[in-house]
Amino acid sequence: MKGLILKAISGFYYVFADGKIFECKARGNFRNKGESPLVGDSVEITCQNDEKGVIENIYERKNSLVRPAVANIDKLFIVSSFVTPAPNTLIIDRLTAICAFHSITPVIVFNKCDLGDFSSYKAIYEKSGFKTLVVSAQTGQGVEELKCELEGCISAFTGNSGVGKSSLLNVIFPDLNLQTGEVSDKLGRGRHTTRHTELFAHSYNGYVADTPGFSSLDIQYLSIEFKEKLIECFPDFSDFIFDCQFADCAHIGEKGCGVAKAVKEGKIEVSRYESYVAIYNELKDLKSWQVTKKR
Numbered sequence: 001m002k003g004l005i006l007k008a009i010s011g012f013y014y015v016f017a018d019g020k021i022f023e024c025k026a027r028g029n030f031r032n033k034g035e036s037p038l039v040g041d042s043v044e045i046t047c048q049n050d051e052k053g054v055i056e057n058i059y060e061r062k063n064s065l066v067r068p069a070v071a072n073i074d075k076l077f078i079v080s081s082f083v084t085p086a087p088n089t090l091i092i093d094r095l096t097a098i099c100a101f102h103s104i105t106p107v108i109v110f111n112k113c114d115l116g117d118f119s120s121y122k123a124i125y126e127k128s129g130f131k132t133l134v135v136s137a138q139t140g141q142g143v144e145e146l147k148c149e150l151e152g153c154i155s156a157f158t159g160n161s162g163v164g165k166s167s168l169l170n171v172i173f174p175d176l177n178l179q180t181g182e183v184s185d186k187l188g189r190g191r192h193t194t195r196h197t198e199l200f201a202h203s204y205n206g207y208v209a210d211t212p213g214f215s216s217l218d219i220q221y222l223s224i225e226f227k228e229k230l231i232e233c234f235p236d237f238s239d240f241i242f243d244c245q246f247a248d249c250a251h252i253g254e255k256g257c258g259v260a261k262a263v264k265e266g267k268i269e270v271s272r273y274e275s276y277v278a279i280y281n282e283l284k285d286l287k288s289w290q291v292t293k294k295r
Contacts (some may be wrong), residue, residue, distance in 0.1 A: 001017045001018050001044070001173070002017065002045075003015040003017025004040070004041070004196060004199070005038065006021065006039065006045060006199045006200075006207075006255065007039060007196065007197070007199070008196065009210070010024065011026075013232075014054060014241075015053065017045060017184055022045060022052060023051060023052050024043075024053045026054050026055055026263055027054060027055060028239075030055075030058070031058075036145050036295075037058055038071040039070050039197045040064075040071035040072040040073065040209070041071045042072070043056075043059065044056045044057035044059070060072070060245065064102075065102065069208075070211055073102070073104050074104065074154050074206075075149065075150075075153050075154055076099050076105070076106050076156050077109050077149075078092055078106070078158055078159065079158065079164070080108075080110055080121075081110070081112040081159075081163040082112045082113065082115045082116035082292075083112060084108070085116055087110065087121050089272075090123070090275045090278055090279075091160075092125075093272060093276070094275065095158065096130065097233035097275045100232070100235060101226050101229060104261030105131075105152060105183075106130060106250060107131045107132075107149055108132040108133065108137070109146065109159075110132070110133070111135055111136065111139070111165075111167075112136060112138070112164055116291070118144055125237050127274055128268075128269055133149070137164050137168040140171065142234060143168075146168075147204060149171060150202065150208070151204050151205055151206060152204070152205045152206050152208065153207075155206065155207070155209065156170060157208070159170070172202075173191065173200070173202055180201040192283045197210070197211035198210050198211070198265060198275070202263045216284060226283070227284070230283065231259075233282065234276050236268060237262075237276070238273075239253070239267075240258040240261070240268065241258060241259060242256050243258025243259075243261065244256055244258045245257070251276070253277070259273070
């Protein structure tokens with residue numbers, strides 16, 4: 001049977017297939033090939049009985065992340081708020097770049113619009129081509145539009161502590177009963193509990209990923225490949241990267257840079273360009289041995 005891995009703990013995989021959950025082990029040949037099933041994987045299982053099974057095959061992935069260990073995320077909802085912590089465009093832009101690299105659709109969510117005006121931030125990201133929502137968990141403004149974005153996909157939410165992510169999730173998924181401002185007992189987030197990634201089915205014909213890696217903005221993104229493809233991870237720059245005077249332009253202010261020219265002409269948002277340069281400088285001296293050590 002074909003199924004979906006909802007949870008993985010201590011070598012056991014909990015696979016939803018044929019309307020129920022099977023506790024599965026993976027065939028040893030995955031280990032021999034250096035592969036490992038991940039939460040979010042579509043898999044083929046053989047049933048041993050009504051409760052247990054064996055994972056025989058992992059279907060092709062759309063994407064996979066190292067930290068958090070999860071596969072096939074369709075959308076990442078990047079939540080910021082008007083008050084402390086205020087929106088940080090570098091953090092948002094870093095996450096949108098990670099999404100582009102992993103073929104994940106980012107959705108920018110500005111929460112607590114009842115406390116301030118997000119129009120300037122909304123303008124930046126709409127001009128840059130991103131789906132941008134302004135919502136309030138308190139008043140319900142914009143929540144219905146957000147729910148529509150969840151339809152039929154595997155999604156995850158990320159945001160710093162204080163942005164109202166738990167409050168927002170409570171409004172969207174009241175059955176999860178997240179404790180605002182605290183760890184969630186329902187999701188196994190006790191202080192001394194092993195933290196694991198898990199997918200929860202919701203009423204919008206999809207799944208939401210609850211994962212410690214998405215509870216903050218500390219997502220593993222350092223890699224040589226990401227470094228080499230960074231400019232491609234800013235899709236709003238794509239119309240200008242071939243307008244540079246030199247083919248090897250790094251787009252960080254060199255003479256004749258088409259991207260820098262587009263910024264001056266108002267065709268690219270200044271904050272987006274500043275974020276690109278900052279991330280480029282973070283990655284420019286990255287070596288492969290440093291990536292291995294960090295993992």
